Amino acid sequence: MRYCPECKELMYLEERDGEIHYVCPSCGYEIIHDSSELSISVVRENKVLVLDRDTTAEPIVKVECPKCGNNEAYTWIVQTRSGDEGGTVFYRCTRCRYTWRIYT
Ligand SMILES: [Zn+2]
Ligand SMILES: [Zn+2]
Known part of the structure; x- marks a missing residue:
């Protein structure tokens, strides 16, 4: 950490x-x-x-940016090292570059 x-x-x-x-x-x-x-x-x-x-290199998906309201963001998934359930989905706004995450 x-x-x-x-x-x-x-x-x-x-x-x-x-x-x-x-x-x-x-x-x-x-x-x-x-x-x-x-x-x-x-x-x-x-x-x-x-x-x-x-x-x-990252795919763009339709998702609303919580910061500027833009509705396209790059997305990628980070798997946790421990290999337990799922990973964390990250989004980065194509306009303001704000980055946020969603736990799966
Ligand atoms: Zn944004
Ligand atoms: Zn920082």
Whole structure:
């Protein structure tokens, strides 16, 4: 478990390119799960680039953004490590990039 150093939100795990990333659902802050503190600052500088690349690969669904009322959002599912029931569905608004989640 990690909390976002920016806004203290609980970060979720995302597996991407064989690496574990901690991602903040509210500001998009990312940390690569690595023991070296060096990689953390690198990821932070590339924050926007990384997020842009990801969102283009994610499917868009019709769902209303709770923040701006836009009704399209990118979606992806994060399975919990423990392998118990289901996963968490995430949505990211295509307009304002607000990210929220729904537990299944
Ligand atoms: Zn944050
Ligand atoms: Zn929105």
